[in-house]
Amino acid sequence: MADVAKLAGVSSQTVSRVSNGHESVIPATRDQVLAAMRQLGYRPNSAARALRYGRFNTIGVILFSLASTGNSRTVEAIATHAAAEGYAITLIPVDVPTQDNVLGAFTRMGELAVDAVIVIMEIHLLDAATVTLPPGVYVVVVDSDAGDRYSVVDTDQADGARQAVHHLLGLGHETVWHVSGPETSFASQRRAQAWRSTLEAAGRPVPEPLTGDWSARSGYAAGLSLADEPGCTAVFVANDQMALGLLRAFHERGRAIPDEVSVVGFDDIPDSAYFPTPLTTVRQDFAEVGRRCVQRVLTQIREGQAAQPGTDLVPTQLLIRDSTATAPPVAETIAARKPKRR
């Protein structure tokens, strides 16, 4: 900056004014400074700026993995909206979500150049965390029920599950089986709870749920056991990838979808319309989740204080495709199933 000032024959303050677009610089001077900047390849030093302003214009994102569709799409939305507001995002991955690692991430984040933090993770992992973020760093959490303590943005998991179950019951199915995600996932828990309470509210029997780990592999395993389950004509699977595996298991066992069994997924990943049977599924609006995270966090930064705790639920939408159909008559179900038992 001093070099630019010297070359342009002005003071460094004038260079600063030009680089910040102040108005009180006469055009001739401005042009000289700009020319000097170009010639010297000058770039403002963001560390010095951050030091001066006390802000970094950066939001930290702590997350477990980018591998899941949901996370990567949420992060992408966060990055896009943050960019639109002049904020960059810094990613802190936690490879194994133990408390120690999460703590470490927070500690590092505390030392990092961020103005606020978005946590995409089960908040349980933070419960015993004694580490506090530096005062003035704000937190928004996704995938959590800690709305009483944090500012939470999440998909309305419960309503999505409710829609799925209602859809299936409305098609005449006696009840709905469920393949859940891992127990450690809050999203999975809420989908399972809503599935159960919706069945109970309708006075239907509640079959024992199966537990998967979000992977197609675990969906396949669940599918193999459900295919042999007498009376199973409708399944609500907690995500699309598991539904893919389940579809294949049912196909292998000769259970026709949707004629014998109806299947509903969750997420609406781009592929699910091209599954062997185009999948009826509950669409999550990840982009909206990301948008609201950024909005919350920026509000906090601008107001200079943490937002009121509270949960902000993003609605879901049931997408009806070809994997659900009217329940088969009971007799037919039994007749069709019998020969397939092994």
Added chain:
Amino acid sequence: MADVAKLAGVSSQTVSRVSNGHESVIPATRDQVLAAMRQLGYRPNSAARALRYGRFNTIGVILFSLASTGNSRTVEAIATHAAAEGYAITLIPVDVPTQDNVLGAFTRMGELAVDAVIVIMEIHLLDAATVTLPPGVYVVVVDSDAGDRYSVVDTDQADGARQAVHHLLGLGHETVWHVSGPETSFASQRRAQAWRSTLEAAGRPVPEPLTGDWSARSGYAAGLSLADEPGCTAVFVANDQMALGLLRAFHERGRAIPDEVSVVGFDDIPDSAYFPTPLTTVRQDFAEVGRRCVQRVLTQIREGQAAQPGTDLVPTQLLIRDSTATAPPVAETIAARKPKRR
């Protein structure tokens, strides 16, 4: 820091020494300082540190989209390895990959707090970019053939495609059809080129390739036209998602996989083992790509100068599952196909 110093009854320099783990602090003093730090919730200010050291310990990643499996897995690997080296990563998404936007991203990156940049994008978009990064900021590029100008890390696309084609020819197929990715993608181009040259080297006819856009949707469309193609017994699809769509199209048209038609994909997304027919595919090692990017970039930072241009190719591996089989006898192919033409 001054407050901590006052509370601990030492100078700020001693606080600095403690917070950097210097040895020349007597344990008693150190404990006092640590206690004061805890009491006051002191965190070192990273902006000031960056200003002092001239480094940010941050790597910028410019990319088009996180939506593709490959990108998000590469970014994840980058983040993980960078974290292991004490570096954070800052994400700069470019929503629409026009030159203007890429330029803008570079400009913003130039003003950002990063020591180096990894670009996950077609380098063509940068060709006309007159914007230069600040001197001392280093670039590594993924998905590019610009090894003569930049430091490039990429999957060995060509060899992967070659393996796929050889596998199919080895099973006795007369030739191999191809569904490529978009023409704007360098990865797609190289896979297509290698497919063509491998067929030519083997003296086989080269069918007209079909072009998709990586989506299952476009693979489905390609599958619908290939299903009617006489003599098509083997298809190399440029990614797994398109293969999923193609599988469905073939299934709808009654073309059995692998009995009538063999299919090979590319990527090895986690789902591909649970496609309706478990997919034979070329595995990309995204984690390794990410690792090498970080390694290259850190080498540059540490040596203080840009690396020699050059391309670093990460090998691929053919995973043989159930979607490929020996070519059917010609007569049978025709017999089986004929009734299905519409």
Added chain:
DNA sequence: CGCACGGAAGTTTACGTTAACATCACCGCC
């Protein structure tokens, strides 16, 4: 007993930027 030495802690300064204040020249008006 005095002096050199070494370890612990303090002091000074610089990193690059910008807010706040100071200066200066020029303009218009009485």
Added chain:
DNA sequence: GGCGGTGATGTTAACGTAAACTTCCGTGCG
């Protein structure tokens, strides 16, 4: 013609940290 005002630019200081240098004190040795 002097005086106040206004707009352009310069000067000073401060943001928080750490390297380099300085000071101080105790120890061991001749």
